[in-house]
Amino acid sequence: xxxxxxxxxxxxxRQVFFFRPYSGQRLCRxxxxxxxxxxxxxxxxxxxxxxxxxxxxxxxxxGKDSLSLLAIxxxxxxxxxxxxxxxxxxxxxxxxxxxxxxxIAKKSCEKLKIEHRVISYKELFGLTLDELxxxxxxxxxxxxxxxxxxxxxxxxxLNEAALRVGxxxxxxAHTLDDEVQTVLMNIFRGDLARLAKEKPVxxxxxxxxxxxxxxFCEIPERESALYAYINNIPFQATPCPxxxxxxxxxxxxxxxxxxxxxxxxxxxxxSSIARLQPAIEKTLAKADFGECAQCGEPASSExxxxxxxxxxxA
Amino acid sequence: xxxxxxxxxxxxxRQVFFFRPYSGQRLCRxxxxxxxxxxxxxxxxxxxxxxxxxxxxxxxxxGKDSLSLLAIxxxxxxxxxxxxxxxxxxxxxxxxxxxxxxxIAKKSCEKLKIEHRVISYKELFGLTLDELxxxxxxxxxxxxxxxxxxxxxxxxxLNEAALRVGxxxxxxAHTLDDEVQTVLMNIFRGDLARLAKEKPVxxxxxxxxxxxxxxFCEIPERESALYAYINNIPFQATPCPxxxxxxxxxxxxxxxxxxxxxxxxxxxxxSSIARLQPAIEKTLAKADFGECAQCGEPASSExxxxxxxxxxxA
Numbered sequence: 001x002x003x004x005x006x007x008x009x010x011x012x013x014r015q016v017f018f019f020r021p022y023s024g025q026r027l028c029r030x031x032x033x034x035x036x037x038x039x040x041x042x043x044x045x046x047x048x049x050x051x052x053x054x055x056x057x058x059x060x061x062x063g064k065d066s067l068s069l070l071a072i073x074x075x076x077x078x079x080x081x082x083x084x085x086x087x088x089x090x091x092x093x094x095x096x097x098x099x100x101x102x103x104i105a106k107k108s109c110e111k112l113k114i115e116h117r118v119i120s121y122k123e124l125f126g127l128t129l130d131e132l133x134x135x136x137x138x139x140x141x142x143x144x145x146x147x148x149x150x151x152x153x154x155x156x157x158l159n160e161a162a163l164r165v166g167x168x169x170x171x172x173a174h175t176l177d178d179e180v181q182t183v184l185m186n187i188f189r190g191d192l193a194r195l196a197k198e199k200p201v202x203x204x205x206x207x208x209x210x211x212x213x214x215x216f217c218e219i220p221e222r223e224s225a226l227y228a229y230i231n232n233i234p235f236q237a238t239p240c241p242x243x244x245x246x247x248x249x250x251x252x253x254x255x256x257x258x259x260x261x262x263x264x265x266x267x268x269x270x271s272s273i274a275r276l277q278p279a280i281e282k283t284l285a286k287a288d289f290g291e292c293a294q295c296g297e298p299a300s301s302e303x304x305x306x307x308x309x310x311x312x313x314a
Numbered sequence: 315x316x317x318x319x320x321x322x323x324x325x326x327x328r329q330v331f332f333f334r335p336y337s338g339q340r341l342c343r344x345x346x347x348x349x350x351x352x353x354x355x356x357x358x359x360x361x362x363x364x365x366x367x368x369x370x371x372x373x374x375x376x377g378k379d380s381l382s383l384l385a386i387x388x389x390x391x392x393x394x395x396x397x398x399x400x401x402x403x404x405x406x407x408x409x410x411x412x413x414x415x416x417x418i419a420k421k422s423c424e425k426l427k428i429e430h431r432v433i434s435y436k437e438l439f440g441l442t443l444d445e446l447x448x449x450x451x452x453x454x455x456x457x458x459x460x461x462x463x464x465x466x467x468x469x470x471x472l473n474e475a476a477l478r479v480g481x482x483x484x485x486x487a488h489t490l491d492d493e494v495q496t497v498l499m500n501i502f503r504g505d506l507a508r509l510a511k512e513k514p515v516x517x518x519x520x521x522x523x524x525x526x527x528x529x530f531c532e533i534p535e536r537e538s539a540l541y542a543y544i545n546n547i548p549f550q551a552t553p554c555p556x557x558x559x560x561x562x563x564x565x566x567x568x569x570x571x572x573x574x575x576x577x578x579x580x581x582x583x584x585s586s587i588a589r590l591q592p593a594i595e596k597t598l599a600k601a602d603f604g605e606c607a608q609c610g611e612p613a614s615s616e617x618x619x620x621x622x623x624x625x626x627x628a
Contacts, residue, residue: 186586187501187583187586187587188572188576188579188582188583188586189582189586190582190585190586190589192586192589192590246575246576247576250571250572250575250576254568254571254572257564257568258502258564258568261560261564262502262560262561262564265502268502268503268504269501269502271504272500272501272502272503272504272506272509273501275504275506276506276590276593276594278597279590279593279594279596279597280590280593282593282596283592283593
């Protein structure tokens, strides 16, 4: 007897719950969940993201992607106990937003029995993002958005947290969507240096910069969200009150509508770019990494961007 | 006395007729027309499109872009009479469409006193596009669209026309929009070889392939259309009845809405790609150009695409 069209393409027994347009698969809840876990494991293997003795800091914001990633890495770790996980959360200091996410992240880590560390802008840079935005309003000469400051500061904070817990890798939950949006933004902005850098495993450029890996880089955002939903993972769903990346929103909308019409578009763009990157890298002058004259952290110029920014608000 | 906000940014006298968002210029009719002509001249110089003794075949479809280009090249030729112009039109054989365009092209050439040659699919390949589409309907096994066939056949026909009139260059009226749509389509389809080839002046790869140049590659489509309108150039405005490039339409809409929100986007993408191309070219294996075993025309495989296609309908 042939399986009915209402039964899962993989197990051929349970009822279809999700249709995956780019592969044509119709999956039940179980097989969907397993497919996401298998894809994550395959991505980790494909890009050799982890070594046997790695201590992995998982960047947990409290959103759907990072909490799904944490849950999956915890499952993998059960099998491979030698590579230890620690969850790290950056507290930018955004009232009514990050405090809620922190509570959710903390609970998730307790449930998964994973150590959880929080690092704050206030402690590291002397001011919260709320305070920075307040001062920026008064000093109207700054053209940068809150996101532009926060991007630089968060990268530093995450690296600092990883160093403090002795991590050898940072795992972030960037999805296929995040990656494709970012590379197209770089093309639309003409930033080829950044385009070349956007990879599943970041290059090793300085002993104090912990390498970042992206085990979700081949998982569409909607599937990462669905994974959290099916597996009863609570997450923060409200967007950041400062979120203002107009170009990213346009890219997201454009890519989603293209994906709807031409399933597989996001994968195609991602693979095009991956094939372009080695070529771009060869033409770019290698950035000379030294140390910031002020704080001693890794920097590609005399004064690092973090010191430049915090100085502005001193 | 300061010029009022209603007077042209360039001449400061005549009334504003056109606002150019990416430059902030507000132009009168005259200065707009001159700016398009100056930009075309500058593009020709920048990419060294023409040599002193070139005989240039201008590909004239009868649409706004090709007739604007022909008019501008004719103006330039008045000053530089040594490089001769011949207009060539490819007659695909599309009833109720190309026949009208042919009449318009012919009249334009008469007015400009430029020799006009027509080359037809019927004569070259033994069947019109209408006939090809008819046969395709009966042989339902072909997955290619009419545009896919027509692209290959038109390229061959244009080259053949250029050879027949002894041209040393083919000038096509591809605009900034066409170019940016095409390169993004190549990224979205993962076709890096084509991405590398999409340049203002095509590479010289075979003595029987006439080099193509694109003097409008830095002119937005809407400005090329406006040029035709202001300068009373009649053109065919109805689209081809077979036009079906879904991906190109999506790219056009997406780029237009991005350009509206972020003026200068198309130029930014174009310049990003131009910077990427040398890098991509280095990584690609050089295509070996030989001759088709059947027709003797330049081909990168044993049998050229044209023979492959025409054989299908023999």
